[in-house]
Amino acid sequence: MLRDLGRDDPQIDAVAAIVAQIAPDILLLTDVDYDRGGVALRALADRLGFEHSFALLPNSGMATGFDLDGNQRLGEARDAHGFGMFSGDSGMGLLSRWPIDDSGVRDLSDLLWRDVPGATLPKGAPWTDDIAAIQRLSTTGHWIVPVLAPGGVIDVMAFSATPPVFDGPEDRNGLRNRDELRLWTQVMDGTFGPVPRTFIIAGNANLDPDDGDGLRAAMQSFLNDARLTDPQPRSAGGAAAADSDQTGDPARDTADWPEGEPGNLRVDYVLPAAAWTVTDSGVYWPAPDDPDAALAEAAGPHRLVWVDLRR
Structure with a gap:
């Protein structure tokens, strides 16, 4: 990415053009590789016009030393805490026009899956008790x-979950x-400390409430939580690209x-706490006859989800 930022690159150019159009104050990026010095993310933030950036080493690509997929080989992408070919593969990056309080970050990424209250662990091979003793929940x-926004602190609750496929x-x-x-x-229940009033949950849940694989009832229940607001962002491009069995x-x-x-799915979310007032929202997916439709295609399969809020 650092190399490509220094030359013409159709995907980066498209992402930059979309971000310039939407002009968000806070932007969460997923599937962005992590480097320890943050050099690549800082360069991307500069290209996109953000003064502040934040990232932590992701679980994706972090070696476990176990054969997690049961194929009798170690050290492969599926043997990491989250799918990844190297440490730092496919991480997240948070960009902001306002300062980020690094010292106040709460990182739940090292929480073991088995230690989450009410966790449902798999049964049967290749899952074992030894794997349960080391497997982190967060992909x-x-x-x-x-x-540190002008009107007060905003707690961004960021994540990028595993696809609910590619297993047995x-x-x-x-x-x-x-x-x-x-x-x-x-977190909203207070299990992991104080619950901020003006939080925003953002990320790739890899789960659609109505279509595709996965335990969809979980997303339906989550979107109906009275402590959240689902802005239900929409796009003309998504409406025009409906799948036949959707x-x-x-x-x-x-x-x-x-x-x-x-197929086309709703998997990316920006869900503000109920204390916020949503003034507008959308998905950057222009209609096929829109001149900007090619931008969305060039930027990748995921579309930018945006929400405008006031306190």
């Missing part, structure tokens, strides 16, 4: 990051995906994948 991370009948990834979402419910509202989709593999 990438669960951060609570205070942003034990449904390891499906169960883990659900518990990664449930962790935020427990049951949910395609205008709310946030990812453009081939039909059936797994």
